[in-house]
Amino acid sequence: MSSPDFKQRIIDAISNPTLTGALGRFSVAYRTARAKAYEETDFEAVRDQIATIKSASADHFDEVAGRFQQAAEARGTKVFRTSDPQAVKDYILNLSRERGVKSIVKSKSMASEEIHLNQYLIDAGIAVQETDLGEWIIALAGQTPSHMVLPAIHMTKEEVADVFSNKVEEGQMPDIPKLVKFARAKLRPVFLGADMGISGANIAVAETGSIVIVTNEGNARLVTTLPKIHVAIVGLEKLVEKFQDIAPILTALPKSATAQLMTSYVSIISGPAPNTDGSPKELHIILMDNRRNDMAHDPKFKQALQCIRCASCLNVCPVFRLVGGHVFGKIYTGGIGTILTAWFDALKQSDEIQSLCIQCGNCNEVCPSKIDIAGLILELRRRLAVEQGQPLIQKAIFSVVNNRRVFHSMLRAASIGQAPFAREGYIRHLPLFLSDLTKSRSLPAIAAEPFRDRIKKIKQPKCAERAAFYGGCLVDFAYPEMGEALVKVLNKAGIEVTFPEGQTCCGAPARYSGAYEVAAQNAADNIQALLAEDVKYVVSACPTCTVALKQDFADSLDAVGRKNEVDTANKLAAKVIDFTSLVEQLVQAGRLKFKAGTPPVKFTYHDSCHYKRTLHADQSPRRLMQQAGHELVEMEEHDMCCGMGGSYTLKMPEISAPILERKLVNIENTGAPLLLIDCPGCVMQIRGGLDKRGSHVQVQHSVERLAECIE
Amino acid sequence: MNSVLQSSPLIDKFKLRLEAVGGRFEHVSGKEEALALVLDLLRQEGVADTAEDAAVWADGSLLTAENKERLAAAVPGIRFDVTRAQVAKAKVGISQLEWGLANTGTLVQAADAVDTRLVSSLPMLHIALAPTAGVLPDLPAVLEKVHPEKAAYLAFITGPSRTSDIERVLTIGVHGPERLIVILVDELEVAL
Ligand code: SF4
Ligand code: SF4
Numbered sequence: 001m002s003s004p005d006f007k008q009r010i011i012d013a014i015s016n017p018t019l020t021g022a023l024g025r026f027s028v029a030y031r032t033a034r035a036k037a038y039e040e041t042d043f044e045a046v047r048d049q050i051a052t053i054k055s056a057s058a059d060h061f062d063e064v065a066g067r068f069q070q071a072a073e074a075r076g077t078k079v080f081r082t083s084d085p086q087a088v089k090d091y092i093l094n095l096s097r098e099r100g101v102k103s104i105v106k107s108k109s110m111a112s113e114e115i116h117l118n119q120y121l122i123d124a125g126i127a128v129q130e131t132d133l134g135e136w137i138i139a140l141a142g143q144t145p146s147h148m149v150l151p152a153i154h155m156t157k158e159e160v161a162d163v164f165s166n167k168v169e170e171g172q173m174p175d176i177p178k179l180v181k182f183a184r185a186k187l188r189p190v191f192l193g194a195d196m197g198i199s200g201a202n203i204a205v206a207e208t209g210s211i212v213i214v215t216n217e218g219n220a221r222l223v224t225t226l227p228k229i230h231v232a233i234v235g236l237e238k239l240v241e242k243f244q245d246i247a248p249i250l251t252a253l254p255k256s257a258t259a260q261l262m263t264s265y266v267s268i269i270s271g272p273a274p275n276t277d278g279s280p281k282e283l284h285i286i287l288m289d290n291r292r293n294d295m296a297h298d299p300k301f302k303q304a305l306q307c308i309r310c311a312s313c314l315n316v317c318p319v320f321r322l323v324g325g326h327v328f329g330k331i332y333t334g335g336i337g338t339i340l341t342a343w344f345d346a347l348k349q350s351d352e353i354q355s356l357c358i359q360c361g362n363c364n365e366v367c368p369s370k371i372d373i374a375g376l377i378l379e380l381r382r383r384l385a386v387e388q389g390q391p392l393i394q395k396a397i398f399s400v401v402n403n404r405r406v407f408h409s410m411l412r413a414a415s416i417g418q419a420p421f422a423r424e425g426y427i428r429h430l431p432l433f434l435s436d437l438t439k440s441r442s443l444p445a446i447a448a449e450p451f452r453d454r455i456k457k458i459k460q461p462k463c464a465e466r467a468a469f470y471g472g473c474l475v476d477f478a479y480p481e482m483g484e485a486l487v488k489v490l491n492k493a494g495i496e497v498t499f500p501e502g503q504t505c506c507g508a509p510a511r512y513s514g515a516y517e518v519a520a521q522n523a524a525d526n527i528q529a530l531l532a533e534d535v536k537y538v539v540s541a542c543p544t545c546t547v548a549l550k551q552d553f554a555d556s557l558d559a560v561g562r563k564n565e566v567d568t569a570n571k572l573a574a575k576v577i578d579f580t581s582l583v584e585q586l587v588q589a590g591r592l593k594f595k596a597g598t599p600p601v602k603f604t605y606h607d608s609c610h611y612k613r614t615l616h617a618d619q620s621p622r623r624l625m626q627q628a629g630h631e632l633v634e635m636e637e638h639d640m641c642c643g644m645g646g647s648y649t650l651k652m653p654e655i656s657a658p659i660l661e662r663k664l665v666n667i668e669n670t671g672a673p674l675l676l677i678d679c680p681g682c683v684m685q686i687r688g689g690l691d692k693r694g695s696h697v698q699v700q701h702s703v704e705r706l707a708e709c710i711e
Numbered sequence: 712m713n714s715v716l717q718s719s720p721l722i723d724k725f726k727l728r729l730e731a732v733g734g735r736f737e738h739v740s741g742k743e744e745a746l747a748l749v750l751d752l753l754r755q756e757g758v759a760d761t762a763e764d765a766a767v768w769a770d771g772s773l774l775t776a777e778n779k780e781r782l783a784a785a786v787p788g789i790r791f792d793v794t795r796a797q798v799a800k801a802k803v804g805i806s807q808l809e810w811g812l813a814n815t816g817t818l819v820q821a822a823d824a825v826d827t828r829l830v831s832s833l834p835m836l837h838i839a840l841a842p843t844a845g846v847l848p849d850l851p852a853v854l855e856k857v858h859p860e861k862a863a864y865l866a867f868i869t870g871p872s873r874t875s876d877i878e879r880v881l882t883i884g885v886h887g888p889e890r891l892i893v894i895l896v897d898e899l900e901v902a903l
Contacts, residue, residue, distance in 0.1 A: 134876035179877055184884065191886075221866070222833075244851065244854055246850075261816075262732075262867070267866055273823045274824070
């Protein structure tokens, strides 16, 4: 649970226009630039290669590290392996003392930040200089990095000029090229006078004992060339087995990190090269574990070791771009930072940070190492919930949510109680735990009669084929008309729709809060209800529910040890399909036709997170609507989360609101009078938001539009 | 001299990619032309016989004893004794590199000799000479050619030194050269 202090930091970050402006603009530019950088590269193939290579190393770190050591030592490198961060610091300090090192230059090394090396050496009386421009700026400013690749992205040139003027030399002007030249001029003598260079490494090759270091500024070349001693601190996860394994990583890293085809400078160092005075370089490589081996032995978290620290998961994250790395992370930031903090620091250190994740899945889509970042954050949430127990208030909410009749009456009571404030079907303010929801958007009125009762009154033709409809709370209670539209369309294709009464909450709210026991029970209840019917399909119009039925049921049951129920979960999963995909199949089979002469309407489409990134169904509605004669106008960031995220709106209204705001602007900018969506949750969020703005854009679920367009 | 330049889609791509990262592309046929071009460039840069205006030229196959003599006579200020102090002050660094990567506009060098690293890191302008035949399609191709057995320090250079650390504004010439001129020379042989 978030402390008031954490909430305050979120609010401070969101209300800092420099931060949100810089991160916001970057996220927009990054998206295009990244796509361009990958134009000639098969991203899927490369990320598969990276995942395979790195996962193979993590399978046997000790052995690979041993081979690295052997190969490197054979070439004259000194290798020190340790699992203890303190031992790393002692090693470097001892070496510095033995060699009389007074001044150290560093190129970027996150591993050194992880163990707070600089302060340790400075306390011991050694001058330590960060030479990466961004790192230098934040070190001078006494701050920590706000982004893994762009550490000073939160600062303006004016702030940088002030820092330089106050800490280095009076009178610096906020002129970027001049500030850069100033840094060059000031750091050059430090490079030339340094006794030791410390670097990180992006890759370590066991076969040859090589390390690979990439920088754009060229500082790593100087750090590894000018001082007579070079120490590289390398996390175990940097290990790969073969020299050729460098290729895919070096192909993806610059593209994902900075949208470059190649970083300006890459150094592959495979042993001591001569110093400037002809003596051989003294090269030390420290292979640091710090819980990486423990991580490798955790079947779920092992994949996080595939990370190549490109930070693209930060750049595409709707939350990160609002709050930045000072709130979202510690040394390592954003989605992956949350995971690494939990391991390198401590699980409970990730408690507040993990709650920032809205589970949109954007990060997974771009990760060049193919890490299920969103899934791992959820797993952290689950482990935290197990460790800390479920908060009472949450327990109370779930017990209501799981009893469908009670839940409906309660929502309905709330809805009617506020009837005087209702306008055009919306409620202005809801009491109870839902009150926070209404700050930035209106809520739907709760139907007097839930869909589970309304379907009984629909006259359906007797058909040979039957489908069970899984409603989910929103269709059942708030938008029964979507359910009616669904029945209408499927009936036309000769499919009769049943609504198994025993169905309950899909378990997503519990699962996304880490309450897996509750989610697993929801799964079991639903499986029983839905498999009891003799139907060909189990269809849903809510992507979150569809994902729950298709994937999460099995996973939740498995996670809580109810392994013998996983088979039936899979049996159910095989029948599950989302409504719009089913319609597309039926249209292709000639079982459904579009009305001729529908007046063409311009529409824009919002991609719901689960619909696009888990179900990959995002093109079906676009194709269908165009076949129906509608014209698609894509909005900017059409696949960016709308800020709903289930109960996220409740827990993080401060973040959800600006995410929604941005979505609404993008919708309105298209000028299209119609917005289609395949998720009732997004419909609720966006319809409510548009209503509150007094917008006239019509928001429909695809099911409603299809019911109008199909013959 | 009217010799025909070795052209290929690979070279075109290399040029395109090099220019896209802010490098300047030159292409000559013979070694003599290459040396003449370098001399021209050095004159344009105002290279002269003071520490600050000097050009330091790291050892390579083009620098035969005879050539060194001619070059030094042509442009006073060219230095072949590459010391750290010398390079730290100099205006221009010149070196020979072995390979190019067409799809990224990158130059690659087995840079064990510290001179070659110094002249390509410290001065504001780096003039890089490379054999046309050394241009390979991509990274995997060059990793096939070079093995750590033969190179303790393998250096890849793609355009000038750059940063976007302040307000994400691309700015060149941070810790390394601000300008990079690549001269592909057909007559140069690929050293292995
Ligand atoms: S799932 Fe979405 S919110 Fe969570 S870390 Fe990834 S991009 Fe950010
Ligand atoms: S988790 Fe993936 S996207 Fe994020 S930094 Fe690591 S490699 Fe990059």
